Amino acid sequence: MSADAAAPSVRVLLCDDHAVVRAGLRALLASAPGIEVVAEAGSGEEALARVAALGPGGLDLVLMDLQLGAGLDGTETTRRLTALPGGPRVLVLTTYDTDADITRAVEAGATGYLLKAEQPDDLFHAIRTAAEGRTALSPPVAGRLMARMRAPRPALTDRESDILRQLARGLGNRDIARALFISEATVKTHLGRIYAKLGVETRSGAVAMAKEQRLLP
Template identity: 75%
Template sequence: MTSPGPSPVRILLCDDHAVVRAGLLALLGSAPDIEVVGEAGSGEEAVAMAAKLAPDVVLMDLQLGPGIDGVEATRRIAASNADAAHDVHVLVLTTYDTDADITRAIEAGATGYLLKAERPEELFTAIHSAAQGRTALSAPVATRVMDRMRGAGRPSLTERETDILGQLARGLGNREIARALFISEATVKTHLGRIYAKLGVDTRAGAVAVAKETRLLP
């Protein structure tokens, strides 16, 4: 008997334009390893549906009309992961690529930042990366992050901080990192605080993004 393949990545769409959601629904429907489990037209609706449906990835637009924007929705979804058994990753999908937008989204907890001009194949790849907790950035976004970090200088991390950052990039949680490095979770949290401060970020995804763009990680 043939064993079943891996489960498809479960997606929640959040965009205030019904036509855009319909287009994304049709596009993602062509990928056999991706399943759209819900659609949200506002930030508040996305937060509520993410809590109810526990998708693997939320495709989040930044500008959502009345109510909270995509950054605040991302922040609330990321914060809820602390008390959830299943992490919901947010992949921003937008037309906005300013430094301010990118920084706000990453600091809010977005796992990735993709532009709507990307090819479908790039979107599919980014979705799978985000589902595994890996950072996914459009090339123009990655360039902006890199240019910003070049201007700020290359941060210096200790050997232990680099080890922890490497485990972070693999998508491991604090408990898993502690086990892998034979240290306590409290020690992991202390080092993460120092890493965030040195890299000028507030989130795990932000730390990994900056570290990759500044070549702190191989």
Template identity: 65%
Template sequence: MTMNSPAGEPTTRLRLLVCDDHAVVRAGLLALLSSDEQIEVVGEASNGEQAVRLAAQLRPQVVLMDLQLGPGIDGVAATQQITSAPDSPYVLVLTTYDTDADIARAIAAGASGYLLKAEQPEELFSAIHAAARGHTALFSRPVASRVMAQMRSPSPQLTHREEDILKQLGQGLGNREISRALYISEATVKTHLSRIYTKLGVDTRAGAVAVAKERRLLR
């Protein structure tokens, strides 16, 4: 769809796909985005699989992607699938989560930017238009601060299994409960815990949880 510029010349509107699993949030975003005459929302998705499919069918320039999408693949996996396709659109993550792990995973998956839902509308509009022009590294200020801090003092790199166990620790589960929840032996749990303690520089479960929360490794 096109619109006329002030000079009377037709201008192509920016094609945008919105992905969020909450219908009320999507409705609010659509209402907000409709105030920008240069943006055309060509579709909306309620889960990761639908976002991947619509991105291929509708060919948007930018995809606005939430991270947590309920059942199915999450926003990071959807972002990776979308950005790995030929002539893929740019993906902007729009989420409430600002942990180091979430930010790192989104960037590694190919996201062009990482915005928080607490941002002002003007920041969201600016990021969308910048992404459509091919600009990258678009971050909310709190996220940018965390990225810079991460670059100056990198957090320990935990494996996916270690992250799973750390989350269980954060919920107060013991070794036996963790082994049952993750379908692994207690001996394996102890081995992973030892590695987690070493990476975090602690020697207790409470210390691991405290450091993980301090470094935003846990939500």
């Protein structure tokens, strides 16, 4: 018997809110040597319960979708799973490839990020790679991460940073003006400049982009 054949299987939990998708993945992974689907979950809460029931070390990897309907999303579920003592690795498998989705998943502790358009053999390889604790990324995802690392962060003035911090607290223009001892007109002027620098059009968009760009403490 070869060393590969003797190696223990990678124990996987499937987390996707679509039963048909889980069934398809289970059937697909059944054809992959060295990979065993031991549980599945249709929500983030169910995934956490399944992992808890299996106990520390009872699972090697969770194959995680990002959009899970109501309740915990894939990113928050990933954060909670990877914080568990002896918890499993998490490999994101999703159709979403925006910079924000990728960044949040990686920061939450995901070992890899794969797109559902990948070929089966690439999925099998990524599962084994991620289970070993090594990074597994779809080529488009790796390209996006590299581009983000090369791109300089927007340069905000001290006053713009002050306003952005107040914005993140949920304050309106009037309250920001009072907090910083400036006029509402000045706040609006600075907000226009902040939006332009961050490439957004809304207050919530500015806060989300600022967090993504690590412009907020």
